[in-house]
Amino acid sequence: MSRLGWMLIVLVLLTGAVCLHAYYRLDRVAPVPRFTSAQEHFLYGSIGTEDEHGVPYWIWLVLPRIFPQYLPAPGGYASIGIMAHDGHEMPIGFSKVDIGVPRVGVNCALCHTATVRAAPTDAPTVYPGAPAHQTGAQEYARFLVAAASDPRFTADTILNEIAKNVQLSLPDRLIYRFVLIPDTRRALLRLADEEPAAKREWGRGRTDLVSLAKFTVLRQPADATIGTADAMPLWNLKSRETNGYQWDRSAASLREVVRSAAVIEGASKRWMDIDTEMWDRREARQPSSLRQVEEYLSDLKPPKYPFAVDSTLAAAGATTYAATCAQCHDANGARASSPIPVAEIGTDGSRLDAWTARSAEAFNAFGEGHGWKFSSFRKPASGYVAPPLDGVWLNAPYLHNGSVPTLSDLLEPPANRPARFWRGYDVYDQARVGFISDGPDARRFGTLFDVTQPGNGNGGHTYGTTLSAEQKRALVEYLKTR
Amino acid sequence: MIRRALAFLGLAVVALGVLVGIWAVVSITIDRPVTYESIEEHFKYGSIGSEPGGSLFAPVGGALPPYWIFKSLPSVCSDKLPNGYATFGFIAEPGKDLPIGVSRRRRLGLDEVGLNCAVCHSGTVRETPQSPPRIVLGMPANRLDLQAFVQFVLECSLDNRLTTDAIKDRLPKKGGPSLFERALLEFGLVDRLKITTLNLRNRIAPVLAESVPKWGRGRVDTFNPYKSVQFNWDLGKLPPGELIGASDYPSIWNQKSREGMHLHWDGDNDSVDERNLSAALGAGVTPVTVDHDNLQRVRDWIWTLPPPKYPWPVDQAMASRGAPLYQQLCASCHADNRFRDGVIAGSRVGQVEPLRIIGTDPYRFNSYTPAFASNQYSLYPDSPYRFTHFRKTNGYANHPLDGIWLRAPYLHNGSVPTLRDLLDAPESRPKMFYRGYDVYDQAKLGFVSDVAAADGQVFTRYDTSVPGNANTGHVYGTTLSDDDKRAIVEYLKTF
Numbered sequence: 008m009s010r011l012g013w014m015l016i017v018l019v020l021l022t023g024a025v026c027l028h029a030y031y032r033l034d035r036v037a038p039v040p041r042f043t044s045a046q047e048h049f050l051y052g053s054i055g056t057e058d059e060h061g062v063p064y065w066i067w068l069v070l071p072r073i074f075p076q077y078l079p080a081p082g083g084y085a086s087i088g089i090m091a092h093d094g095h096e097m098p099i100g101f102s103k104v105d106i107g108v109p110r111v112g113v114n115c116a117l118c119h120t121a122t123v124r125a126a127p128t129d130a131p132t133v134y135p136g137a138p139a140h141q142t143g144a145q146e147y148a149r150f151l152v153a154a155a156s157d158p159r160f161t162a163d164t165i166l167n168e169i170a171k172n173v174q175l176s177l178p179d180r181l182i183y184r185f186v187l188i189p190d191t192r193r194a195l196l197r198l199a200d201e202e203p204a205a206k207r208e209w210g211r212g213r214t215d216l217v218s219l220a221k222f223t224v225l226r227q228p229a230d231a232t233i234g235t236a237d238a239m240p241l242w243n244l245k246s247r248e249t250n251g252y253q254w255d256r257s258a259a260s261l262r263e264v265v266r267s268a269a270v271i272e273g274a275s276k277r278w279m280d281i282d283t284e285m286w287d288r289r290e291a292r293q294p295s296s297l298r299q300v301e302e303y304l305s306d307l308k309p310p311k312y313p314f315a316v317d318s319t320l321a322a323a324g325a326t327t328y329a330a331t332c333a334q335c336h337d338a339n340g341a342r343a344s345s346p347i348p349v350a351e352i353g354t355d356g357s358r359l360d361a362w363t364a365r366s367a368e369a370f371n372a373f374g375e376g377h378g379w380k381f382s383s384f385r386k387p388a389s390g391y392v393a394p395p396l397d398g399v400w401l402n403a404p405y406l407h408n409g410s411v412p413t414l415s416d417l418l419e420p421p422a423n424r425p426a427r428f429w430r431g432y433d434v435y436d437q438a439r440v441g442f443i444s445d446g447p448d449a450r451r452f453g454t455l456f457d458v459t460q461p462g463n464g465n466g467g468h469t470y471g472t473t474l475s476a477e478q479k480r481a482l483v484e485y486l487k488t489r
Numbered sequence: 490m491i492r493r494a495l496a497f498l499g500l501a502v503v504a505l506g507v508l509v510g511i512w513a514v515v516s517i518t519i520d521r522p523v524t525y526e527s528i529e530e531h532f533k534y535g536s537i538g539s540e541p542g543g544s545l546f547a548p549v550g551g552a553l554p555p556y557w558i559f560k561s562l563p564s565v566c567s568d569k570l571p572n573g574y575a576t577f578g579f580i581a582e583p584g585k586d587l588p589i590g591v592s593r594r595r596r597l598g599l600d601e602v603g604l605n606c607a608v609c610h611s612g613t614v615r616e617t618p619q620s621p622p623r624i625v626l627g628m629p630a631n632r633l634d635l636q637a638f639v640q641f642v643l644e645c646s647l648d649n650r651l652t653t654d655a656i657k658d659r660l661p662k663k664g665g666p667s668l669f670e671r672a673l674l675e676f677g678l679v680d681r682l683k684i685t686t687l688n689l690r691n692r693i694a695p696v697l698a699e700s701v702p703k704w705g706r707g708r709v710d711t712f713n714p715y716k717s718v719q720f721n722w723d724l725g726k727l728p729p730g731e732l733i734g735a736s737d738y739p740s741i742w743n744q745k746s747r748e749g750m751h752l753h754w755d756g757d758n759d760s761v762d763e764r765n766l767s768a769a770l771g772a773g774v775t776p777v778t779v780d781h782d783n784l785q786r787v788r789d790w791i792w793t794l795p796p797p798k799y800p801w802p803v804d805q806a807m808a809s810r811g812a813p814l815y816q817q818l819c820a821s822c823h824a825d826n827r828f829r830d831g832v833i834a835g836s837r838v839g840q841v842e843p844l845r846i847i848g849t850d851p852y853r854f855n856s857y858t859p860a861f862a863s864n865q866y867s868l869y870p871d872s873p874y875r876f877t878h879f880r881k882t883n884g885y886a887n888h889p890l891d892g893i894w895l896r897a898p899y900l901h902n903g904s905v906p907t908l909r910d911l912l913d914a915p916e917s918r919p920k921m922f923y924r925g926y927d928v929y930d931q932a933k934l935g936f937v938s939d940v941a942a943a944d945g946q947v948f949t950r951y952d953t954s955v956p957g958n959a960n961t962g963h964v965y966g967t968t969l970s971d972d973d974k975r976a977i978v979e980y981l982k983t984f
Contacts, residue, residue: 068867072721081722085860094877096866128844130859130881167547172870174543174777451728 037105045303055274061110069168077153087143137401140212155195211431233462234361237409245305259383283378309398324485335393346390353467403441410465413441429453536592538780539603539773550775556600566645578632629738695724705949706925734856750839754901756886796892811980822887848962897935904960907935
């Protein structure tokens, strides 16, 4: 063979090797890590958000060490309530999957797992399924954007920091230097442009999923609405299908709620297609991840109140509950399955206004041509659902926008409820039933909640506010047992 | 003719260039610790990988400057250190080039030095001020003032008197650094040292600040430097209380029987191996520069290293009178003198005692936070060594008392000088004493603690009213008669 021929063959082989390596490192979707239990899968499993929005693991690991100034306190991601527990590598709500290189995404547990401590010196107890009152989802996004906006977000700085943790191979270092680090930076900066919702303060434990759905997923033109709300507790979900999901009952299918949450959190269409394809193939090497989540949530039971309960007092409170609350909040209550009009309930109306018939229509059309296309989203009547109060001790702060820190405060007339308090501190207030929301530690660990800000109104839901002090105490005691 | 000569010259230049290149690459890539046949020598002087490594341009890990600079610091900054490194309580053995606990290794083309396990876990003991010190490997470094040492190395490295010329003047005529090292020295080694030192000093400055009580001899704050060195936390923003965490070095013998117990003073880890790797980080290793094989040698040795027996007479009659008292008051938490043989008598041995029950000083406990544990789980990432055992506990752990006579002063913060003092009510325990002398007090079981200075060493004045230094709590046995207390102390000599 001629010399040219040999050179061509070598060139083709070399190019092939380089392309193969690049594919392997940049685009190959590796099987999702398997977990020992459905709970572990919920806490650390993937819902597909790594594919398009995943941050390469090594970059993600070192960013808090390079840019601690963009976090509110020392502690890395833990300073915004994003914590690893019990020896797990990833914080709760974070998944690590190979899309080429290991990448980090978020999952349902980010907003749906709470931590609770009895005393400041305790280790936190983890409650999967409870609203993640301690998590700063928006602070996390803002941290990433701030880091990407910093001139020190360079291949040199990041690779030097990574080198303290792991010895990357030379090809990997090149891929990080010339592809992954610049790409990550661009993607994070795009994130800053994409999110009008990010301009408003969510604070700990709240998200504006409505805005994310409308503006980020559906790319609708920005409007002035505010959809910020607390995450909902995920107890006994299957039994609630008839009543609908979300604060405004805008979803009617648990499967679609799980799938839509994945889409809103950033799952790619290609990943959704794979997951849907795998839905009924239970024996597959990689069964559907979202199906595991749905099944886990279908009949998750609320954890019992872990502190002391005065059972005599609670028994007295049961009567008050039956007379004052059960009609709307009890599963068998007369109004349990119908929304309470906002004119009647009087709570902040922003969340209700944010989701429109047009949003529902567009969202149902979003997956056109895909197996997971939504059909059950709707714009329901103009009111909020009265959610069942199972595990209500873990739902603090209260009301859909989390504007009232404790159950005791909720039984006060709106004018007497705290106007400024701090969300995110996970030490429990057993006297008032909720989390401690003021004082030096709450201020240090939490974010300020100001009820005068748009969407944050703490008015309305005045039921029980005229009870006697003794009746209120009894009612609160009874609610601990729910 | 001329063309041929030029061609030869060109070839020679290229060949020389290639040779120099090979020489540089070989010099930089060599990673070779000084090795020791005997395990004791390896423990004292062997490298666990705490010397800077990684890449020549951005080395990672390490806390000490290269060997030849390290050797010259005491002379360059002689005003700060008239008596050399011995001032800090390092143990120097005759005929040895470096003190115990300092290792030597060729890395990145340099002779580097690092710290190893022995620096904090070797001590000395003497019967009288006249007797020669006996070196005991594995006991707490009762004389070492690590903080003062670190502070000296940082300050002198940044001192204007430390220049390339100052180092070259102090190099020996024969047996000095290699040609490659001399080249590095000529081309900016000292400048780079100053930059890395400045970076390290800025990170840990809040721990060294005047507002934080000094560790003093025999103590270290393990986790606060770790928060900044490993994770770059801004220590200045931590609540002041969390920056106080100084506690005694533990003994490291007889580890096999401790596997599964809650280790560290607050019991935050129940894996001996993980605890070892964590301690190695404190000595300056990183997940990429640690020498697992050499560390494993140390680990295998301390796994069954026996605690040293009490070398002086024991009043057997009194000791056997103390034994039942001990069984009644102490054994359930601390096991008895058979622990040295692996017998764990006592249901709470190695368990954590809640702080509100044990009542000892809270600072060390508070300095270890859930957020810190969360960060630790990402150490040694992507390897079988990744940390998974750390937990925030609710108090301090009960430790077995093997070789307890050598583990004075007592309690986690070393706030009670002798075992006899520990059996007195907190308000009757010494409020001020000195730490760092190695002469033994056989009557009270502990080191002599009323001597302020001796043999050119100034000891640490320990004031129990300083935050983190409280001598409260652990009131077990404090209501016994004096005779009973003496009997228990006598029995403890048999541990």
